[in-house]
Amino acid sequence: MYARRLACAAALLSMPLLTSAQDLTLVLPTFSDLKGKATETVDITLGGWPLRMVSELIDDHDAESAAVKRAIGGLKSVQIRSYEFASNVDCPTADLARLRSQLSSPPWSPVVQSRSAAGNKNVDIYLAMDNHAVRGAAIIACEPREFTILNIVGQVDLDQVAALRSAFTPGHVHPGAPAEQGD
Numbered sequence: 001m002y003a004r005r006l007a008c009a010a011a012l013l014s015m016p017l018l019t020s021a022q023d024l025t026l027v028l029p030t031f032s033d034l035k036g037k038a039t040e041t042v043d044i045t046l047g048g049w050p051l052r053m054v055s056e057l058i059d060d061h062d063a064e065s066a067a068v069k070r071a072i073g074g075l076k077s078v079q080i081r082s083y084e085f086a087s088n089v090d091c092p093t094a095d096l097a098r099l100r101s102q103l104s105s106p107p108w109s110p111v112v113q114s115r116s117a118a119g120n121k122n123v124d125i126y127l128a129m130d131n132h133a134v135r136g137a138a139i140i141a142c143e144p145r146e147f148t149i150l151n152i153v154g155q156v157d158l159d160q161v162a163a164l165r166s167a168f169t170p171g172h173v174h175p176g177a178p179a180e181q182g183d
Contacts, residue, residue: 024128024136024153025077026102029095034147038083046078074155081149088144091122096140099149100124103138120144128153 035041046054051072060066103110103126112125121143128136134156141148 026151040084042082044080076154079151085145091142
């Protein structure tokens with residue numbers, strides 16, 4: 001009986017640790033007003049199981065595929081909401097306030113906050129750190145004709161993210177790749 005009570009007490013005491021690890025996944029608004037005005041919409045939500053499936057399906061025999069596999073290997077979830085508009089649209093200030101309130105407490109820390117003088121271009125980047133390791137990233141970017149939110153939860157290696165970015169940038173020549181020939 002004592003062991004059972006001790007086990008229950010230990011489980012209850014560890015609950016805050018377990019829930020704090022899951023708190024990195026943001027609760028994103030539906031953005032129904034933005035969706036109705038958008039000419040292009042991206043709405044991606046991937047949890048642990050789909051990310052593991054994608055990782056298993058990647059053939060890592062070439063350097064780029066191996067880099068992608070390593071980059072997504074430690075991820076627990078990815079959320080992307082991105083909208084493009086034909087004309088200027090105001091940022092959803094109430095929704096942004098709710099998002100920023102989720103990012104206002106530890107382990108989240110703002111690392112970039114950029115505001116244009118006109119107030120129509122705003123970028124916020126937040127990182128969730130744990131023992132000098134990035135465990136989550138959130139980006140909120142709002143421009144007159146584009147609005148994007150990215151939330152990544154899991155082990156994020158910033159060097160791998162930078163390598164992926166350069167590997168998939170148009171015009172980047174990959175080492176060992178044959179040069180493209182014009183028509």
